[in-house]
Amino acid sequence: xxxxxxxxxxxxxxxxxxxxxxxxxxxxxxxxxxxxxxxxxxxxxxxxxxxxxxxxxxxxxxxxxxxxxxxxxxxxxxxxxxxxxxxxxxxxxxxxxxxxxxxxxxxxxxxxxxxxxxxxxxxxxxxxxxxxxxxxxxxxxxxxxxxxxxxxxxxxxxxxxxxxxxxxxxxxxxxxxxxxxxxxxxxxxxxxxxxxxxxxxxxxxxxxxxxxxxxxxxxxxxxxxxxxxxxxxxxxxxxxxxxxxxxxxxxxxxxxxxxxxxxxxxxxxxxxxxxxxxxxxxxxxxxxxxxxxxxxxxxxxxxxxxxxxxxxxxxxxx
Amino acid sequence: xxxxxxxxxxxxxxxxxxxxxxxxxxxxxxxxxxxxxxxxxxxxxxxxxxxxxxxxxxxxxxxxxxxxxxxxxxxxxxxxxxxxxxxxxxxxxxxxxxxxxxxxxxxxxxxxxxxxxxxxxxxxxxxxxxxxxxxxxxxxxxxxxxxxxxxxxxxxxxxxxxxxxxxxxxxxxxxxxxxxxxxxxxxxxxxxxxxxxxxxxxxxxxxxxxxxxxxxxxxxxxxxxxxxxxxxxxxxxxxxxxx
Numbered sequence: 001x002x003x004x005x006x007x008x009x010x011x012x013x014x015x016x017x018x019x020x021x022x023x024x025x026x027x028x029x030x031x032x033x034x035x036x037x038x039x040x041x042x043x044x045x046x047x048x049x050x051x052x053x054x055x056x057x058x059x060x061x062x063x064x065x066x067x068x069x070x071x072x073x074x075x076x077x078x079x080x081x082x083x084x085x086x087x088x089x090x091x092x093x094x095x096x097x098x099x100x101x102x103x104x105x106x107x108x109x110x111x112x113x114x115x116x117x118x119x120x121x122x123x124x125x126x127x128x129x130x131x132x133x134x135x136x137x138x139x140x141x142x143x144x145x146x147x148x149x150x151x152x153x154x155x156x157x158x159x160x161x162x163x164x165x166x167x168x169x170x171x172x173x174x175x176x177x178x179x180x181x182x183x184x185x186x187x188x189x190x191x192x193x194x195x196x197x198x199x200x201x202x203x204x205x206x207x208x209x210x211x212x213x214x215x216x217x218x219x220x221x222x223x224x225x226x227x228x229x230x231x232x233x234x235x236x237x238x239x240x241x242x243x244x245x246x247x248x249x250x251x252x253x254x255x256x257x258x259x260x261x262x263x264x265x266x267x268x269x270x271x272x273x274x275x276x277x278x279x280x281x282x283x284x285x286x287x288x289x290x291x292x293x294x295x296x297x298x299x300x301x302x303x304x305x306x307x308x309x310x311x312x313x314x315x316x317x318x
Numbered sequence: 319x320x321x322x323x324x325x326x327x328x329x330x331x332x333x334x335x336x337x338x339x340x341x342x343x344x345x346x347x348x349x350x351x352x353x354x355x356x357x358x359x360x361x362x363x364x365x366x367x368x369x370x371x372x373x374x375x376x377x378x379x380x381x382x383x384x385x386x387x388x389x390x391x392x393x394x395x396x397x398x399x400x401x402x403x404x405x406x407x408x409x410x411x412x413x414x415x416x417x418x419x420x421x422x423x424x425x426x427x428x429x430x431x432x433x434x435x436x437x438x439x440x441x442x443x444x445x446x447x448x449x450x451x452x453x454x455x456x457x458x459x460x461x462x463x464x465x466x467x468x469x470x471x472x473x474x475x476x477x478x479x480x481x482x483x484x485x486x487x488x489x490x491x492x493x494x495x496x497x498x499x500x501x502x503x504x505x506x507x508x509x510x511x512x513x514x515x516x517x518x519x520x521x522x523x524x525x526x527x528x529x530x531x532x533x534x535x536x537x538x539x540x541x542x543x544x545x546x547x548x549x550x551x552x553x554x555x556x557x558x559x560x561x
Binding site for chain 2: 183186187189190192193194196197198199200201202203204205258
């Protein structure tokens with residue numbers, strides 16, 4: 001794990017961020033901050049997950065919200081049925097959404113480009129209709145979740161959720177980074193560059209794409225699992241919100257899709273801006289801001305922030 | 319291990335368009351066979367059938383290894399690479415956003431080739447020293463000739479028995495084509511490869527050919543038992559040499 005200097009720095013930064021998060025819960029009591037950071041962390045996991053299929057592999061997925069929502073509803077259903085503790089719910093959501101990713105991948109990966117994008121969008125609508133009619137989890141009315149008043153170690157439940165989410169985010173980033181620099185990641189990049197050539201070179205394209213959709217799905221499920229406990233009320237409209245899907249696409253695009261750090265930077269920048277705008281101006285405006293930034297980056301810097309930095313570093317070297 | 323490639327009565331096409339009408343040919347162990355024909359006669363389609371990218375609608379394609387026949391029709395391109403048939407695709411088709419070294423490593427994705435990765439990589443860098451110098455350069459930023467070298471090296475990284483080369487002269491300056499053909503010849507001898515090359519440039523292709531076929535409108539119009547046989551053929555004179 002700690003083979004190179006870059007590895008050591010990476011793990012040191014992850015550990016420092018996690019410890020910093022724990023320290024924050026000791027120092028700051030105001031719950032607003034945890035709510036805001038939780039939203040950014042959730043967006044980060046979604047962006048990192050989207051990027052595994054969209055960035056590394058080159059398949060644009062518009063159905064992110066479906067994985068997120070199924071992750072959330074898996075947690076709701078299991079919480080209601082068995083009353084499992086949060087870590088089990090998260091693991092269950094990861095498993096369910098990973099399998100869903102595998103299945104969806106198997107059905108749709110023979111489609112390319114726009115057709116794949118539309119198929120994923122359609123899948124989200126189908127699943128939303130299904131959940132809207134699923135009485136056990138509240139159907140269209142939605143469902144309330146009760147969270148415990150007192151939690152061990154932390155001052156409030158939101159602090160606990162924040163720390164859990166922080167750990168999940170760091171874990172997702174570590175998985176994405178490991179994947180990016182592995183043989184699997186190289187195979188995915190080959191698929192993105194030229195799928196037919198990859199196949200002719202002997203790269204097992206279907207298997208790699210299924211790995212990609214499975215990991216993507218599982219991560220999105222993980223992002224969705226704690227969501228019901230965060231908002232305490234879930235209905236299909238909010239869980240399957242298209243804005244979740246748009247964010248998951250916009251953040252990696254703005255950060256840069258080819259490198260694992262891209263979606264993380266994108267999520268921090270956009271997520272941070274959204275929270276700031278929601279507080280200072282209005283929550284309606286932040287949708288507009290994402291749209292504008294997406295247009296700006298796609299036209300002016302299609303390689304995202306990472307691409308801009310790389311270009312700048314290359315110029316300085318000369 | 320002796321291996322030969324046998325194509326029998328292959329029919330293939332795209333949708334309603336029939337391209338190959340009962341093509342039969344074979345490539346024996348250690349031979350260099352050229353498939354000649356101008357654009358649109360079915361050379362690439364035949365290569366695509368052998369590599370599993372296009373599924374033929376009829377006929378049989380098989381690889382014979384030590385007397386045992388393995389059917390190729392119906393197998394995926396990866397499975398065919400696994401059997402030891404590598405393709406240098408037309409137009410090179412590299413992975414442009416990856417480095418030269420990553421491109422080569424992708425050629426050795428199958429488990430059999432992975433074991434020999436380090437040795438093969440070293441061999442490729444020895445054969446193409448310029449690739450060693452530029453191993454960290456992005457493949458998409460190289461010149462056409464260098465890209466063709468990467469494409470050949472990537473195919474050989476899979477440690478094949480049979481190398482298929484589809485139109486190596488496309489988009490290259492004549493001097494580069496010359497060098498490429500000479501390199502492929504050198505590689506063939508050093509690795510005791512079997513080569514099947516589809517090419518429309520007769521004068522270049524003949525340099526490497528032990529024997530060849532001329533394909534016209536999806537049918538084998540002439541089978542030349544030697545390079546001389548091809549050179550003296552009327553059809554070649556008419557189509558290529560303009561005499």
